Amino acid sequence: MRTLRTNVEREDAVALVQDRQRRLTVRGLPAPAQADTPALFRAPQTKPAGLFEDGKLLACMIPERDPDLEWGEGPCLFLGRVHTLPDQTDDILRLITLWASDFAARLDLPLVRTETLARHTLDAEPIAALLRRLTDMGWDVRGSGPGREGDRVARLELAAEHRSGLSALIGCRVHEPQTSQDERGSA
Template sequence: MHPTRTAGDGHPANSPFTSKSPAAVYEMRPLRTDAERAEAVALVQDRQRWLDQRGLQLTSPTDVSVVFHNRQSRLAGLFGDGKLLACMIPERSPRLRWGEDAYLYLGYVHTLPGQSDDITRLITLWASDLAARLGLPLVRTEILAREALDTGPTAALLRRLTDMGWDIRGSQLGQKGGQVARLELAAEDRPGLSPLIACHVHELLEGTDDRSSR
């Protein structure tokens, strides 16, 4: 994942970020165009309908749509065979009500309905690896919890996430209202991940620390 670069490449020889491997199955990259943002909004709306049908609505689709349409939002998407499978807003150390140390934060994470837990597991592997390459010790995220963390659908989701390596750090009132479960993942360098997923989102994160602006 970290091949040596020469001076002629225009990148530092010790840069932890690489160009896409031709063999990579998936790609995580910024969503830059209006069309890509619209595709992300459609994914979120599809996900919300899927949740509504099961009585599991977790977030406001209207709020998310506004955020994703905002050109100032630093959106990232996971693609497989050219299809958008997940979208999110990765940030470097935004100001939360918990955890003041440096970390990679994944906000507004949504996956395409009908996908297996493999997509969530892939996001987990990618995020822990990216945090390590950025020199950050942790990944953090929050999920809206409509009920106690040890009952119902929320408990089932949290069990799957803990099986993937996430730790539950309790619950609290979220940034946008509503009770959230706090999740934390240790950073881990995964040099063998690049044939599976190519990462192009470091430019959204390098040289920024959002704690000062929130």
């Protein structure tokens, strides 16, 4: 896992996001309605991260520290706009889960939070199947409601936990995320 630093890496993330959104749309699954997510991965002020294996981008996201959320109390590492390479989602999500939990612990943050689109009730498919897989990986579902971009989302939390030996499985060269206040101050 590393911060996307070059234009080529950012364009790879844009292509992954566009491919994922296209596949979701073709399959009739929810895709973000309002945000221009590809543009966010290109924007120089964002610090996206990517999960790579043998030089291939498997997932991308925008990690933030203590973002302004309408839900959840206390400090956290927030994983925004998580997109994974299609057809390998469970393995990729498992790696992201392990990494995020450890990374948050190393930042002295107690929790990781994220959101996933949920246009219907949380017990309706296909979101119910995804949430079952995520809870099996250690995530807790904290209800649903409007997300940061206004879409209806499922809200997820994961306890931070130091995971000794994780570096043998997944390396970490991710910048320390900015807080929402840092980003507003520099804008």
